[in-house]
Amino acid sequence: MALQYSSTPKSESVSLESVGISFLYNNIHHNKVEIFYTKEEVLGEAMSFELTENKLVSILFRANDKNARLYMYGLESLTDEKLELDENGDVYLKPSATPIALYAKDYYPLIPGTYLARIITEGTTYYLPFKVRTKQVTEDQLEIMKKDLEDTVRGLAIDFVKKVYSAADNQNKALPPQLLRQFMMIKKHYPSVMAALTDIYKKANYRIRKEYRWTREYRARQIDHVTVRTLQTKSFHEGQLRTPVNAIDYDLPENRWVKFIIRNVLALLDKFEDSLNSYKEQVICELEELQKFQFQESTRREIVEKERVSLLLEDYREFVHRMKSGFQMVVHAPWYQEITNKTFTHIPHNLQSDSRYRALFQLHRDLKEEELEVFIDPAVTYQWKRTDKLYEMWGYIQILKLLFKLGFKPKSGWLYDSLVEDKSLLIPYLPSGEKIVMLKDDLRIHYFYDAVLPITASGTALERAPLYMGKNNRPDGRIDYFKQDIYVGSLVIDFKYRPMSNFWQNSYYSLMSRPKEMEQLIAYKRDSNSKYLYGEEKGKRFREMYSPRPVREVWALYAEAKDSLQKHLFFNDDSIHIFPMNPGQDFTEMLDQLQTIVNFMDGMLDHM
Structure with a gap:
């Protein structure tokens, strides 16, 4: 239904005669959308329309431009010939003279929340912020339910789903459960960290330290006070001198930090991979159970949802494997085994001043930050459960x-x-x-x-x-x-x-x-x-x-x-x-x- 709002958003609102969007309730009431915006920052300032969960509704999208596209939350759960996938794998609706059911009886329902639809027509993008309201409980009661579930087990009230176009990406922040938040942080830092690790692998910081070795007298080219002092003592090394030599020492504080950080990251990635496997097994079991009822339209749509999640989990598992291989590369560096596991007493200067080491230390700090807000990955989001x-x-x-x-x-x-x-x-x-x-x-x-x-x-x-x-x-x-x-x-x-x-x-x-x-x-x-x-x-x-x-x-x-x-x-x-x-x-x-x-x-x- 098209609703007018008194607030004046920063984004300019326009009317589009070349585009028509209507929502049909019980195939009778036509509620036409009349408010479009030119900027996505409008989210939270105004609404183009509102829907109610679990309420039978169809959508009719018409446009003079036959190549126009409508992207909107809810479309990804539908199966209709008027829906297509774009070059990024996102679902969009083509213009048509006939409506399609956005929600019908027992279909996968719309989940309450605020979303942002968009229309691309004649090379221009327009935005339609909209809201899905609750039906059986108030919004306050819905928040109580979420909080009760989250207080019991954090993350229980949310689902891992393929991204739907909701809030603009630059506004789409979340604080998901701890393990996912840490993975997102590793993924965010991964390009810069891998560039740093590749360079550190080849040119890790080192220092030249003086060591003493027993050398045949005729081969001794340098002596110092230690050499002279050992000559004055009885030695079992007849004909040899204890002479100074220069050695490369990689066991520096900043390299110990590198080893410490890599071990922690690999442990987190192992944990994340185990979690992905566990969750995928759960999804597979649910799919097997749903197959018994696949003759039902609602079940078929739920099967589609879970199959998408299963594929996404597999994509993530492969990406985790690639990341683990990248971090393990440094573990096999010639100098890595020389690094001891001594207790840290301070943060060395080079950990901050050397850009390579600083990249790893920044990842470490972000992983330890309990309340750090991270951007949701472009390919995935958490969504409240139905x-x-x-x-x-x-x-x-x-x-x-x-x-x-x-x-x-x-x-x-x-x-x-x-x-x-x-x-x-x-x-x-x-x-x-x-x-x-x-x-x-x-x-x-x-x-x-x-x-x-x-x-x-x-x-x-x-x-x-x-x-x-x-x-x-x-x-x-x-x-x-x-x-x-x-x-x-x-x-x-x-x-x-x-x-x-x-x-x-x-x-x-x-x-x-x-x-x-x-x-x-x-x-x-x-x-x-x-x-x-x-x-x-x-x-x-x-x-x-x-x-x-x-x-x-x-x-x-x-x-x-x-x-x-x-x-x-x-x-x-x-x-x-x-x-x-x-x-x-x-x-x-x-x-x-x-x-x-x-x-x-x-x-x-x-x-x-």
């Missing part, structure tokens, strides 16, 4: 925090197996199927994220998946409860980044024609079974008599920014709780209900 994914992960962590409040202590899994943080992984992620084990007295719980359940009893396992169910077998969260190591039931949780009316309508509850979203929540309990409930052998008779369902309750937690639309519903027949769950909200009601479930599970074996 808001629905943010909400899902944020919700998972909020439930984890509630379990902490109830006295459960983490034992293993995810963060608790090793210190993930941003120091050991390029992109911290919460993998599908992750399990956190927590303890409280003789209660043990397994808290799963996005784990697939088997659909038959033969696929179950007590520790991994003690229950099975029908086709609705992948809830966002699941808590399995164990009392004295005996499985006593589960709580299933879904996180819904949508209004309640989109997944639940009370009037349909008793009808056969229930929407699939309602059917899914109901099926979580009705279709659940377990051969391990109350113990594989001891509980068998009890299960045969009472046919209990292992899923005790089902929770649907949904985002709703408007207070008037927030409702807590409970349906006793299927033990379904529907809670509003928004950033900044008080979760006392959920905490109390979670405590009720814990108490129930804690006393289950007493009733047998």
